[in-house]
Amino acid sequence: MLRRLAPLLMAAACSKQAGPPPPPEVRLATDLPAPVVDTALRLIAQGGGPRAERVAGLPSGAEALTREGAPADAADVRWDSEPYGAIAAARRGELSPMPVTASDVPPLWRDPGRTWVAVGGRAVVLLVATDFLDGHPAPANYAALTQPWLKGKVALAAPTGGASLAHFAALYQAWGEARMQAWMEQLQANGAQVLDSDGDVRQAVVTGKAVAGLLSSDEAAKAAASAARVSVEYPNQRSIGTFVWPTALSRRKDARNADAAAQLAERLASRDIEQLLVARVPGYLPLRAGIPVPPGVTSAANLVVVSVGPAHIVAEIGRRKAALAAWAEQARKRR
Helix, strand or coil, rough: CCCHHHHHHHHHHHHHHHCCCCCCEEEEEEEECCCHHHHHHHHHHHHCCCEEEEEECCCCCHHCCCCCCCCCHHHHHHEEEHHHHHHHHCCCCCCCCCCCCHHCCCCHHHHCCCCEEEECCEEEEEEHHHHHHHCCCCCCHHHHHHEEEEECEEEEEECCCCHHHHHHHHHHHHHHHHHHHHHHHHHCCCCCCCEHHHHHHHHHHHHCCEEEEEEEHHHHHHCCCCCEEEEECCCCCCCEECCCCCCCCEEEECCCCHHHHHHHHHHHHHHHHHHHHHHHHCCCCCCCCCCCCCCCCCCEEEEEECCCCCHHHHHHHHHHHHHHHHHHHHHHCCC
């Protein structure tokens, strides 16, 4: 009996001697999926990096442009699923320079002031219900969405927040006001379904209420992984390109442990973490060349992309947000 108990007693003694785990050295605020973030933080700690704690509380979407003193502001490092918060914090002069490991991220997805950097992102894609094409080719560009055979059969999220708002603002910059206004009028005249969210767009396509939907690639990936017969198209590859809305990694100047915050940001900005994000969260794209992608995903490095920087997009949002909300409301009333 004593022989059997000896290993248990030794384990208990070791456990008592070990005590509780040491407190985290740095806090990371993020709205990215918890499982992939926790895995990243664990790998970083195991590799000799700082012990980090994930905290919630990021302002969502474009709200971050105007909200100050949010709970996430107590964090040392931020990794936003959209760059609104980082752009707002940079504008207020709250951020330290981005890490060296991010130097190979294409300039389009790095702050010119060197205060934040993207680690992966999502595209706005076309989700097509292939069983309802009736002999027509799958739409491959935005002009196709206004064709008569698609009258009432196109769905998109209202451009009032998130990636949809950023996407429409980017199109104003890429196309110019006249062409953008004409396209929006054509969508409205063609009975486009303007829905509340990308999830609603996905559901409309999957259930056959729409033939084509304009939505973020993470929602499209959910449909592609289901039993629905759909295809995912990266639009406008022969013209202005596909819109890609990046994540944003940043660290605060007033971090409580500046060295640990710098080390964490350095590790999170690495190619390994971008690859982890892309592998674990369906629909996210790598922005750097040479990062492997899962089946059905195309790297942003291999796409023609809308070449409008996030800061310019945010400025355009300030000019267009009210008008876009009015357009969405009018389009809903016309249906």
